[in-house]
Amino acid sequence: MFRAQSHDHGAGQQPAPDVAMVHTASPGWPADLKPREWRATTLRWSMATSGSMAGVELIISMSSRQDGLHHPGCFVSQFVSQEIRTMLSASSxxxxxxxxxxxxxxxxxxxxxxxxxxxxxxxxxxxxxxxxxxxxxxxxxxxxxxxxxxxxxxxxxxxxxxxxxxxxxxxxxxxxxxxxxxxxxxxxxxxxxxxxxxxxxxxxxxxxxxxxxxxxxxxxxxxxxxxxxxxxxxxxxxxxxxxxxxxxxxxxxxxxxxxxxxxxxxxxxxxxxxxxxxxxxxxxxxxxxxxxxxxxxxxxxxxxxxxxxxxxxxxxxxxxxxxxxxxxxxxxxxxxxxxxxxxxxxxxxxxxxxxxxxxxxxxxxxxxxxxxxxxxxxxxxxxx
The missing domain is CATH 3.40.50.1820 (Alpha/Beta hydrolase fold, catalytic domain)
Known part of the structure; x- marks a missing residue:
């Protein structure tokens, strides 16, 4: 499994140009918050010891600018740096x-x-x-x-x-x-x-x-x-x-x-x-x-x-x-x-x-x- 943890980059910061968009479902997205109200994040990843690339998913823990709380388990569209994506695929x-x-x-x-x-x-x-x-x-x-x-x-x-x-x-x-x-x-x-x-x-x-x-x-x-x-x-x-x-x-x-x-x-x-x-x-x-x-x-x-x-x-x-x-x-x-x-x-x-x-x-x-x-x-x- 691919696990990611967010790090705050501040509101409005743009992702680097060498990034790849990863699209996932978002069943855990808090209903009362719009995506623009979430802080920009970068992702940390880890991979299970099996090394399988099947079923890759993002588990993101994000904090809201409104309530400052963490909402783990939200599956979202987010940016993953090319460097991390390349290292993940190469090492496995x-x-x-x-x-x-x-x-x-x-x-x-x-x-x-x-x-x-x-x-x-x-x-x-x-x-x-x-x-x-x-x-x-x-x-x-x-x-x-x-x-x-x-x-x-x-x-x-x-x-x-x-x-x-x-x-x-x-x-x-x-x-x-x-x-x-x-x-x-x-x-x-x-x-x-x-x-x-x-x-x-x-x-x-x-x-x-x-x-x-x-x-x-x-x-x-x-x-x-x-x-x-x-x-x-x-x-x-x-x-x-x-x-x-x-x-x-x-x-x-x-x-x-x-x-x-x-x-x-x-x-x-x-x-x-x-x-x-x-x-x-x-x-x-x-x-x-x-x-x-x-x-x-x-x-x-x-x-x-x-x-x-x-x-x-x-x-x-x-x-x-x-x-x-x-x-x-x-x-x-x-x-x-x-x-x-x-x-x-x-x-x-x-x-x-x-x-x-x-x-x-x-x-x-x-x-x-x-x-x-x-x-x-x-x-x-x-x-x-």
């Missing part, structure tokens, strides 16, 4: 799939400019392709085609109990061949950064660009983990000992995001830094998309997340110093998932690194707020 669209050579299925989704320059986006942990919808509008403006694959066990991609961080590169190569991509860029978000670096190490000659946004540093270097959130220290510490030790934590996460993604995100927000909390409060559509991405990530259960936690916690199978191509590192100053020491460590150990520090950003806010900058870097990167 069915994901294409590819059968890999070993018989596994790989799912992915595209966002941004369909005719744009290709950039593969590797989601965080836990996560899935839906996270790339957070930067879909920025990519469209920049002329970038985002291709967001799901790692094994997440969303619709088949689990692979034998996978490694380096084995992801083989999946990427098969997806690139399927999409007829000779050259492309890779962008790793949070734990997805490890996989972007694996691609830089293994197939650097095919990459026009490598970017890490709040990219997780090596977890086997204790000095760079001092500023990390205690909950993540526990999670990855247990995963390093044995993947099954984090089963209770992941089961709880799966249950919460399966029942009510937005409520689960609100609970998660209490652990976030101030910039991330402010971002979730002020960017409603993005918050909904992020919550949905966590729900979809657990669609097959927790095996994918359990395997991922163990991989991230242990040595990655390659050395940063062996990466011979430029790597862009984008680091937030208020990030406790990936503290600044991690970004600085990565930048120091990759010879051709390019480090950009965003002192006012957190772990989540940097993904959207710095999107124009890192997409601009990708577009500016030379094509060979």
């Amino acid at each position: 669209a069915p994901a294409p799939s590819l059968q890999l050579r070993d018989g596994r299925t790989l799912t992915w989704q595209c966002y941004g400019d369909d005719a744009g320059r290709p950039l593969l986006v590797f989601h965080g942990f836990p996560g899935c392709h839906v996270q790339a919808a957070l930067i879909g509008d920025a990519a469209r403006r920049a002329g970038v085609r985002l291709i967001a694959p799901d790692r094994p066990g997440f969303a619709g991609s088949t689990p692979d109990p034998d996978r490694t961080i380096l084995s992801w590169v083989r999946d990427v190569e098969q997806l690139a061949a399927h999409l007829s991509l000779l050259r492309f860029g890779v962008l790793g978000i949070s734990c997805g950064g490890a996989y972007a670096l694996a691609c830089a190490h293994e197939i650097g000659e095919r990459l026009d660009y490598v970017g890490l946004v709040a990219g997780m540093g090596p977890m086997d270097v204790p000095a760079i983990r001092r500023g990390q959130h205690p909950a993540l220290k526990v999670l990855f510490g247990l995963s390093r000992l044995h993947p099954r030790l984090v089963t209770p934590m992941l089961r709880m996460d799966q249950k919460m995001f399966g029942i009510d993604p937005m409520r689960a995100l609100q609970r998660l927000a209490s652990m976030m830094t101030a910039p991330d909390q402010a971002f979730l409060r002020t960017h409603v559509a993005e918050a909904e998309t992020f919550a949905r991405s966590l729900s979809v990530a657990y669609r097959q259960g927790i095996d994918g997340a359990m395997s991922e936690a163990a991989l991230i916690a242990r040595p990655r199978g390659f050395e940063l110093a062996d990466i011979r191509i430029p790597v862009h590192v984008y680091q937030g100053g208020h990030d406790r998932n990936v503290p600044p020491d991690m970004g600085e460590y990565i930048a120091r150990h990759i010879k051709l690194s390019r480090y950009r520090f965003f002192p006012d950003e957190g772990h989540l806010s940097i993904v959207s707020n710095a999107a124009d900058e890192y997409l601009e870097d990708f577009v500016a990167s030379p094509q060979q």
